[in-house]
Amino acid sequence: MKIAPAEVDFSDPTAPASPAYGDVYHSRAGALAQARHVFLGGNGLPGRWQGRQRFVVLETGFGLGNNFLATWDAWRQDPARCERLVFVSVEKHPLRPDDLARAHAASPLPELAQQLVDRWPPLTAGLHTLGFEDGRVELLLGLGDARELLRQLVLQADAIYLDGFSPKLNPELWDEWLLKSLARHAVPGTTIATWSINRPMRRALASLGFEVGLAPGFASKPEMTTARFAPRHLPQRPAGREPLARDAKQALIIGAGLAGAACALSLAREGVACTVVDALGAPAQASSGNPAGLFHGTLNPDDGPHARFNRAAALATQAMLRDLCLPQQPGLLRLETRLAIDAMAGVPGYVEPLSAEAASARAGATLPHPAWFYPGGGAVDPAAYVRAMLQASGATLRLQTRVAALRRDGDGWTLLDASGAPIASALLVVLAGGHAQLPLLGELANDLTVQRGQLTHLAQAPWCPGHPIAGDGYAIADGQGGAWCGATTQDGDLDPTLRAADQIENLTRYARLAGLHGVPDAPLAGRVAWRLISPDRLPLIGGLPAPDAPLADQLRLQPRAHGLVVCTGFASRGITWAALAGRLVAALALGAPRPLEADLVDAVDPLRFTLRRQRRPTR
Template sequence: MRLATIVPAEVDFSDPAAPAAPAFGDVYHSRAGALAQARHVFLGGNGLPGRWQGRRRFVVLETGFGLGNNFLATWDAWRQDPARCERLVFVSVEKHPLRREDLARAHAASPLPELAAQLVAAWPPLTPGLHTLRFEAGRVELLLGLGDARELLRELVLQADALYLDGFAPARNPELWDEWLLKSLARHAAPGTTAATWSINRPMRRALAALGFKVCLAPGFANKPEMTVARFAPRHSPQRPAGREPLAPEAREAVIVGAGLAGAACALALSRAGVACTVVDALGAPAQASSGNPTGLFHGTVNPDDGPHARFNRAAALATQRLVAELGLPHQPGLLRLETRLPLAAMSRMDGYVQALSAAEAAALAGTALAHPAWFYPGGGALDPAAYTRAMLAASGAALRLAAPVAALRESDAGWALLDAGGAVIASAPLVVLAGGHGQLPLLGELATGLVVQRGQLSHLPQAPWCPALPIAGEGYAIADGRGGAWCGATTQDGDLDPALRAADQADNLARYARLAGLARVPEAPLAGRVGWRLIAPDRLPLVGGLAASGPAASQLRLQARRPGLVVCTGFASRGISWAALAGELAAALALGGPRPLEAELLDAVDPLRFALRRARRTTIAALPD
């Protein structure tokens, strides 16, 4: 999947009662009122709020986010309903989203000022892909897909309870109403899923009926005498691919192995979904392994083709930016990544996410001379990973079981039990998440094949000759410590388990620091720093997902049956801070069955079974006759 740069909407506000989209020659909502229209057509047409009452989770899927009034009306109805579902997930796609300032203008006189203000404040940078915005302490979630609906609907992994069909008029925006797109919507429906729209377009109604919906007309809103409502009632119930089935959909308790960044992020995401978590770790306190480094960077990446690595890192960096702000975590905001050549101008259009700067522009931000142009990540920066870990654990309310090494797992009818070296049960639950680092490799079995344990040493200069005003990365990195010193690093040695600080490694770090700073001489400093270990997959992406069930391997990851109640979230390499928030959200969604916060292609890119599938394919090819 390749997503083009997002082109923001141009909105004509000359008629305050009905903002218009000149590119489509249509208005965003009826002059009779956006919220009134949303309540009559989309909530009423889908039987809401009644249908979500008593549910653990209710999922709405919308075509065309527009000004966001349908979301605000649905959120308000959820708020007002004492019998509301535990969690409301609203998924919407939009090819031409509003700029933040236009969104604020559209809701300047909103009848729901508090909710509208929260939406404007949470509005993401206009970058392609999925953005998860959370409200009501995570109980209301907006999964906003920016890009072409025809691409995004094919990549979404979710099961919707209600469909809002709300593009511009079929005659003006036919791509959002044709049979191809409606078929993509139907793939996300289950028997009983409802749909509603203000349109009574006959080809649209015929297409819905052909896809298994029972379609009828209902009283319309304002000057429209009729509208369309539908209910999915196919002759044959569609089967979901085995690899997309939730791993523990009814779990209310979970045990997480690992009290570092990965484990803390999983505990936070699961707790927000109503799961009580216990975090078990072999060490005596949280964040004592790699997550115990004194500081670390978080930021995304860019590349010319916007491939899976760039898209995953972008989604992860934006998720981290949101969570760090939500937790109120102290950090050094902004990050410069130096390049030896001027970055591609085409990639600099992702405003709010990354900007391409000349050497002079980058130097002005850094407060010091720089020899190269740079990517500037305004939402990136540096923080204390141990503080981040502790903040996530505190927000999750998870119970901690420390100094409790896990030697084995045992499956039972009730879930999984964690055993110590003597075979005694440490903890048990219907859901277990393996979210430790290299210390948990024995628990991963064949999944550990090909993973690399990499030693890294970072160094500290107590009196640094060069302290940039914001973190700088390139060939190595430099982070001011706020006391006139700086951290720099880091070395990489595969398979090296030596915990001692080495003078040779410090020399390497200081040499990289000198090159970043443009210093004529490498500075001297007493041997000081920290050693840690990274767990790295061959393709430099994490492992997040389920393990294969026994039996023959499937030809595709989405078809592979998984072991129930068991999730892996590991292999964070040197990007633990950047990846933890998104990986935790994904682990929770895979376990409980909520909408996945990543596109299907990216789910495959981080699937723990991807390497086994590639090995099997190579074996099959090698066995073919010449």
């Protein structure tokens, strides 16, 4: 999970250096001037992005971030700019927040540099999405080894910035193996620019299908390399990686809860007009209607798919709540055993280990265990979150409209009511409801469990935690002297009534969290809702099989039904997962760079259980 940060030598303010690599981060003639000449000029920018809906830049070596800032500034200054600029960069040794601020203390682009510093993520492995300009400029920052991350990216680049320390000092960032990984993201017309004229690099690019040439260099370098992808034979793009609705300008989203609202916002930022359809009379009336809910990441020793997905999702939620200016209770305590705390180290800005004493001080109670403290986690009103996302999306709401079936109509889909009458049609439909939409999922519904949950409200609570707290149950202060606690779990139970036995179970957990002697007495009060849970406790996000297409042996090879995306199975983590899920839905539908590594995209693919069943040996 942890990333080794860069050590930067600032002794020469004109050229910060890396002691580890024995090289400077940029020319002494100026970082922005170098970026504009080599990387923008060498890739024909800004001219090549003009009139485009989306333009994708892929960079090796984020460094101090000056190439990104120069590109963002050029986009800002260009009245004919593309609608969306996506800048994807990988960095093995990112700067610590203080060093990044120091590197840009005298930046000629102070406003942009400060925004970058303000949004700088915790130094955890994987992809981080940083949004600017109301989402029209996106930095997809991959922290980790480029040799691993480049093979995990799912994108098509329009321009490539080949940067990094000198090939003699950092050969792994320039060799043929890495260049092959870069070429996988190129399409005919993709350009490359770099300040280096390293001959092995140029030969490798030529062998990979690039037309390679030289151009006037910057400052003391007489020449630089430029290239254009023009292969003789085009590799076939995996069927499962094709956009599900590349040309969609309108979308119908079924479900006005967390999933649906997040999908509407992400699609709207891509220029898609959304209509959100729900059977109930207002948004966030089902599972998303609970009065309070937690969001936070998770940890495990091997940093497996669950930990990585939940970390990415929690950080995306943190950014989304900040952008929406939504009130929240910041910081979350997650109680753990001593063994779990000792086995892993924290990461500043993401998660910190606390002793039982330190956790107790934050919670305002004597806690029996140490805790992980998630400073970017916390609690929020999920209904308020839904409303804020829907308002920001500009989506049209069609409430009290139950969708009974879908019908394929030409290139699009039509929603039908119970009588078979059409409700609305669009090229793109997103199934983002909860358990009520199970009939629309077909065989996929067999992989999901409906789980009842009851939470309890204490109007006069003997203990209101200083931070939202989770462990064996959870507790959240309501801000008025009371607390919410819970929650029960009963599979397949559709009873909507509050039950005294469930309240006692919730209050017993609350008492253990607070260290109380005895269970508090309180009138029956709370709420019942239902979770939709998959067998591996991850959501279902992605496309469904194309009609009559046999199941492929790999998810990325599976042809998908055009114009149909599933986004469901949020279990009890709707607040944590919604923002990232919405981004992934938009990327899958429209062909934008995926906000997750390829193996995590597969980990939430709706067809994963079907594929696993097919792989089981028959007896």
